[in-house]
Amino acid sequence: MPRGITPRQPARTGRQDRVARGTFVRNRGKTLRLKTTANLPDAGKNSPQTRPEKRLKREGASAKVSSKKAAYNPIEPSRVHEILRRLDELYPDATCALTHNSAWELLVATILSAQSTDVNVNRVTPELFRKYPSVEAFAALEPEQLEPDIRSTGFFRNKSKSVVGAAKKIVADFGGQVPMNMNDLLTLPGVARKTANVVLGTWGKIADGIVVDTHVHRISRRLELTTNNDPQKIEQDLMQIIPRKKWILFSHQIIWHGRKLCFARKPKCVDCKLENICHAADKTWSTVEMHKDAKGK
Numbered sequence: 001m002p003r004g005i006t007p008r009q010p011a012r013t014g015r016q017d018r019v020a021r022g023t024f025v026r027n028r029g030k031t032l033r034l035k036t037t038a039n040l041p042d043a044g045k046n047s048p049q050t051r052p053e054k055r056l057k058r059e060g061a062s063a064k065v066s067s068k069k070a071a072y073n074p075i076e077p078s079r080v081h082e083i084l085r086r087l088d089e090l091y092p093d094a095t096c097a098l099t100h101n102s103a104w105e106l107l108v109a110t111i112l113s114a115q116s117t118d119v120n121v122n123r124v125t126p127e128l129f130r131k132y133p134s135v136e137a138f139a140a141l142e143p144e145q146l147e148p149d150i151r152s153t154g155f156f157r158n159k160s161k162s163v164v165g166a167a168k169k170i171v172a173d174f175g176g177q178v179p180m181n182m183n184d185l186l187t188l189p190g191v192a193r194k195t196a197n198v199v200l201g202t203w204g205k206i207a208d209g210i211v212v213d214t215h216v217h218r219i220s221r222r223l224e225l226t227t228n229n230d231p232q233k234i235e236q237d238l239m240q241i242i243p244r245k246k247w248i249l250f251s252h253q254i255i256w257h258g259r260k261l262c263f264a265r266k267p268k269c270v271d272c273k274l275e276n277i278c279h280a281a282d283k284t285w286s287t288v289e290m291h292k293d294a295k296g297k
């Protein structure tokens with residue numbers, strides 16, 4: 001050893017060394033093994049070395065939480081894709097059930113279908129369109145004159161005002177043609193986004209939005225595609241997660257699903273092909289966990 005160099009002696013406590021559990025230190029010429037965590041230099045009340053079990057527990061818990069979060073996302077693209085795939089299998093040719101031969105007839109039938117059934121409306125409209133064969137014929141009426149013809153569809157006073165009012169505006173402002181864009185349709189009395197989407201999608205094949213009627217409202221919530229209750233917000237939620245090319249078909253498929261299986265009360269879950277990916281709280285039969293917030297209403 002060169003002169004003037006004195007080897008540094010380890011302190012008794014071993015504090016000078018950054019030692020880890022199970023390592024060895026030299027002390028007074030002897031090799032000592034640090035056996036316990038208490039011997040470790042940075043052993044303190046909250047150090048990981050002092051409370052490994054606590055740390056594991058903490059890390060385990062957070063891992064659990066994050067794995068749970070990562071495990072289920074109802075609007076994950078793969079889940080939405082699977083829902084759409086199964087709907088395609090179930091209802092490949094779903095379309096509007098309202099009988100019509102023109103955009104005007106479809107508009108009238110859609111206005112009449114509010115709070116009514118398509119079957120009910122289809123009973124009324126053939127005779128109605130025979131009696132008043134054009135938009136102009138409706139525009140020449142007073143609402144009271146139309147009331148007896150549509151009474152059986154319910155809410156006939158308001159519906160009469162809407163139909164006659166829409167006819168007058170179409171004749172006055174749109175040359176007798178139903179306008180085929182959302183903004184103009186929304187200027188017609190009695191026409192909100194749902195009706196406008198039906199006319200644009202079914203007659204015009206224009207995907208400007210998604211029809212949110214009572215079935216789409218209920219089933220989108222059951223399938224956890226939305227947590228909203230307001231039809232406009234539901235439509236926005238669906239437009240975010242469903243590819244635009246599917247907007248028209250999707251609403252028809254869901255409407256059919258609501259009519260055939262996914263009833264408001266007592267849905268036929270046992271016969272439903274979406275059953276094992278549906279966690280609705282109001283299911284009547286389930287092979288999967290049900291989520292308390294996934295309710296039709």
Ligand code: SF4
Nearest residue numbers: 262267269272275278
């Ligand atoms: S499983 Fe039941 S609640 Fe879910 S979509 Fe099917 S019918 Fe509706």
